[in-house]
Amino acid sequence: MVILEPSISDYHIQLKPEHQEIQALAREFARNEIAPIADSIDKEDQIPETIVRKMADLGFLGVPYPTEYGGVGSDYLSMALVIEELARISCAVSVIPVAHTLIAMPLFVYGSEEQKKKFLSPLAQGKKIGAHAMTEPAAGSDVAGIKTTARREDDGWVLNGTKTFCTNGDIADLFLVFARTSDIVDEEKKRHLGLSGFILERGMEGFTVGNPIGKMGIRGSKSVELVLEGVKVPHANLLGEEGKGFYMAMDCYDHGRIEVASQGIGVAQAALEAAAKYATQRIAFGKPIMEFQSPQFMLGEAASEIQAARLLTYQAASLRDQGKEFMPTACMAKMYATEVGERTALIAIKLSGSAGVATEYPMERYLRDIQVTKIYEGTNDIQRLTLGRLIYKEAQAAISNSR
Numbered sequence: 001m002v003i004l005e006p007s008i009s010d011y012h013i014q015l016k017p018e019h020q021e022i023q024a025l026a027r028e029f030a031r032n033e034i035a036p037i038a039d040s041i042d043k044e045d046q047i048p049e050t051i052v053r054k055m056a057d058l059g060f061l062g063v064p065y066p067t068e069y070g071g072v073g074s075d076y077l078s079m080a081l082v083i084e085e086l087a088r089i090s091c092a093v094s095v096i097p098v099a100h101t102l103i104a105m106p107l108f109v110y111g112s113e114e115q116k117k118k119f120l121s122p123l124a125q126g127k128k129i130g131a132h133a134m135t136e137p138a139a140g141s142d143v144a145g146i147k148t149t150a151r152r153e154d155d156g157w158v159l160n161g162t163k164t165f166c167t168n169g170d171i172a173d174l175f176l177v178f179a180r181t182s183d184i185v186d187e188e189k190k191r192h193l194g195l196s197g198f199i200l201e202r203g204m205e206g207f208t209v210g211n212p213i214g215k216m217g218i219r220g221s222k223s224v225e226l227v228l229e230g231v232k233v234p235h236a237n238l239l240g241e242e243g244k245g246f247y248m249a250m251d252c253y254d255h256g257r258i259e260v261a262s263q264g265i266g267v268a269q270a271a272l273e274a275a276a277k278y279a280t281q282r283i284a285f286g287k288p289i290m291e292f293q294s295p296q297f298m299l300g301e302a303a304s305e306i307q308a309a310r311l312l313t314y315q316a317a318s319l320r321d322q323g324k325e326f327m328p329t330a331c332m333a334k335m336y337a338t339e340v341g342e343r344t345a346l347i348a349i350k351l352s353g354s355a356g357v358a359t360e361y362p363m364e365r366y367l368r369d370i371q372v373t374k375i376y377e378g379t380n381d382i383q384r385l386t387l388g389r390l391i392y393k394e395a396q397a398a399i400s401n402s403r
C-alpha cells in the first residue's frame, strides 16, 4: 500500500460464506458462554479454564493456520471476526487468542517443517497455549533495547535475562522469547540487529514464570514476569534466522495489530449498544433521553466511527489474506479502532450518568479495557511514528522522482 498514491485495488475486501459462519459461531459462543460471566471475569480477575478449552475446541486458537498443522484452514479476516465478537462481550477473553498468535504466527511464517509439526500443531489445535516475551523492565517500545542474552554453546543456547508483561504466561506451555545473540553494535542504526527468537517450554531448568501483574483493564487475562537463569535451549528451538529476530517480531506485531484493532471495534460496539439501550430506557424530563438531540448526535457519530474502524480493520486483514502489503493499514486500524473504542466508551459513560461509573454496569469496564489495547503491540504513539516515517519516505521518493 502506498499512502500518498492510493490504489483502488487496496480496497477490495473479499467476504466469503465462511466468514459469516465463523462470525456467527463466535457470536453465539460469546453470548451464551462468556456473557453470563463477563462481569465476574473482571471482578474476580480470572478466566475459567473451561472457557479456554471451549475456544480451543471451536478452533479459535488456530483459525488462520492450515489444517495440515491442526488449524482451521481459514484466513486472517476470519481471525479478526472472531476476536471482534469475543471482545464485544469480554475483551479479556479475546486477549488469549491474540497473545497466542504472537507465537503461532511466527512459527507458521518462519518455522522449519519440524518446528511447525512439533510446536505449531499443538498450538493451532489449542492443545497447548502460547505466549510471547519481548518486553523487559527497561525496554518496551524500544524493542532493540532488550538486554536478555543468548550465548551459543556446542549443544544449544544459554539464555539469561528478565521479561515482563508476558501475556498468557500463567497458562502457557510454549513461549517465544527474544534475546540478544550478538553484542549491541555501537552505531545507533544497527541496534536492532543481533536479536533472535527462541521457543522455550514451561518447566525448562532455570526458567521461572512469575506472578501476574495487577492491571486496571482486561482483568482475567494475566501478564507475568519471566526470569531466565542459564536456561539451556536446544539449537532446534531457534526460530528463524539468527540475528534477524527484530524483523520477525515486527512482522508478528503487524499481524497482531489487526487483532488488537478487532478488540477496539468489539469494545466500541459493546459501548454503543450499552449507551443506546440505556438512553432509550432512561426517562428524564418526561421522555427517554434518546429523544434529546445531543445523545442522538453522539451516538450517530460513534456509529459512523465504529463502521469506519471496522472497514479499516477488515481491509487490513483482507490485504494480508491477498498477500499484499498490509503493515501501514494494520497500524492505522490498531490506532484508530482502539481510539474509537475509547471515545465510544466515554460516550457510554456520559450518557449513562451515575450508572456509567457504577461497577454494576459494564460501561466503566469498557473504558478500563480499552486503555490497555492502546498500549500493547506497539503503543498508538508508535503507530503514528511508523506511519509518519512511511509518509516522509514516500514524500521524499515522490519529490526525487519528479526532479
Ligand SMILES: Cc1cc2nc3c(=O)[nH]c(=O)nc-3n(C[C@H](O)[C@H](O)[C@H](O)COP(=O)(O)OP(=O)(O)OC[C@H]3O[C@@H](n4cnc5c(N)ncnc54)[C@H](O)[C@@H]3O)c2cc1C
Residues within 6 Å of the ligand: 099, 131, 132, 133, 134, 135, 139, 140, 141, 142, 164, 165, 166, 167, 168, 215, 223, 372, 375, 376, 377, 378, 379, 380, 381, 382, 385
Ligand atoms: C496488558 C499488557 C499486556 C502485554 N503483553 C505483552 C506480551 O505478551 N509480550 C510482550 O513482549 N509485551 C507485552 N506487553 C508490553 C507492551 O508491548 C509494552 O508495554 C509496550 O510496547 C510499551 O512499552 P512500555 O510499557 O515499556 O512503554 P515505554 O516504551 O516506556 O513508553 C512509555 C510512553 O512513551 C511513549 N513513547 C516511547 N517511545 C516513543 C517514541 N519514540 N515516540 C513517541 N512516544 C514514545 C509511549 O507511547 C508511551 O506512551 C504488554 C503490555 C500490557 C500493558
